[in-house]
Amino acid sequence: MTEPLLSVRDLVVEFPKRKTRLTALDHVTFDIYPGEILGMVGESGAGKSLTGAAIIGLLEPPGHIAAGEIWLKEQRIDKLPYEQMRRLRGKRIAMIFQDPLTSLNPILTIADQLIETLQTHLPLSDKDARARAIQLLDEVGIPAASKRIDDYPHQFSGGMRQRVVIALALAGEPELIIADEPTTALDVSVQAQIIDVLKRMCHDYGTAVMLVTHDMGVIAEACDRVAVMYAGRIAEIGDVRQIVKDPQHPYTQGLMGSIPSLTERVDRLVQIPGSMPRLDAIPAGCAFNPRCTQQFDRCKQQRPDLIKTKKGQVACWLYDGESS
């Protein structure tokens, strides 16, 4: 197998809170390989977006990385000084946010924002930067790009703005894009287009994507591999087909069972009983054990790490001893 592009090792993110501290990410470990699309799924508050923010170094204080390492190829990036990290942002790792309506500066034109981003990372003259900006807009599917480039964000629709956002994220030709729920705020009809643009652009530029979403449709459509997060930990990582068709972790099984199917009509969708624990009340052992239908004694005492199985990696004692 090729060398991973991004390696996250035992990442711990904490929020200090008076006397105690909340552990929002608890020993998260995963890799992203060049050019692949890794899906990150999980309920709200599972730590998907936080993982993205930690990687690009934009955790909101007082949240901070308390332990672990993040490697971008052979460079360790979790402890870089601000200026070095800034140079890396947009150039090697870019990020797309959820709401395209608020992601663009309302009082700067698209040209202002694109050209500034281009010139921050590439040695381009004003004229070349503008030409490149128009080309990028054209590539993401903005009609009449050379005219629309001087418009302000409010003159674009939500879907068009998200295309502009993708163009902005790709301006520095990064190796990795962290897309934090890029389609959640959009109409269903536009969602597919945006995912399509993202997929096509990243394929063309050889950019890897970490796609944070809770939309399993998007995952099945776009991703190569999927990581399932639960309560700040990774429950399971595997190939997208395996996760969707043959999930191993009881949580993933519940998650998949709760998705309505268009072809089969079932009387009741499977529900996972209960809700995800709050960060200050994560149970001992496996975080999922109170809601798990297949739990046994060990689940309440010992915390499972990711276990390599034939199909993928899963953090569940059911698969202990199966490791290959």
Place this chain on the structure above:
Amino acid sequence: MIAMLIRRIIQAAMVMLVVAFISFSLFQFVGDPINNMVGQEASQQDRAELRDRLGLNDPIPIQFFRFVGNAVQGEFGISYRMARPVSDVIAERLPATLELALVSGVLAISLGIGLGVYTALRRDGWLSHFIMSSSLIGVSLPTFLIGILLIYVFSVELQWLPSFGRGETVQVTENWSTGLLTLSGWKSLILPSITLGLFQLTLLMRLVRAEMLEVLRTDYIKFARARGIKQRSIHFRHALKNTLLPVITIAGLQLGSIIAFAIITETVFQWPGVGLLFINAIRFVDIPFMSAYLLLIALVFVIINLIVDLLYFAVDPRLRVTKRSASR
């Protein structure tokens, strides 16, 4: 754009008309002006004649429109107290007030924005904490007290700066004398302009700080950071402009109140401007002067508001209606 401008100007004219009505009705409340004009011995007939000649027997609306017509031409009648045309008196005193207001306005806006941005960017620095705490004094102490304290410290104890007056002035035109061209003029300006501008300064500073912190939390700033845009550009190109949008309105209104509330500062420092004149006019029930002053202040506010509206239009692209319709 043109339609908007015309609409705003009509609105401004309406406001001025209402204020004109109020200041016109001042005349109706303070008894019969004829009593003030004729001697004790004047006969009933003389009075009636004078009343007729001054048009005081005409219906109220006609009197009002005559008043407005005169006001538009800058005619406000004769000051009761000084027996000179009110317009002349105001023209003579206005430069002093405008100079004072200008200096404190510039002081308040530049320092207000500068310190506001500084305290927002260096949120946890000791200097920011110091500035924020001392700004509480600025917003909570009344103007006259600040003036008196400044006089006590810098004029009485330290004897660095004069405690009253404009210092030496230079006559620029017939009506315009300025203190901005002499050293003693500037020295005299320092204390009054600090007194007058301190409240607006602290208010603006706290507003700018709050707005800036708000803007720095927005998604587009986060996205700009995620694109690796330089810190400097994020603060001053991406954030500051968005911060200043809501500040423009407040700053405009504050500038208006600097001129209007110069009364107190002018009284404390015996500054020979229109505000000081107004206080004296009240004491002598000098109605023509008071009504003219009222109109003048209203005009200042209306003009500033008009400018603020236009500024908004220039700064915020979302208000501009482009010829190309926004395509969805």
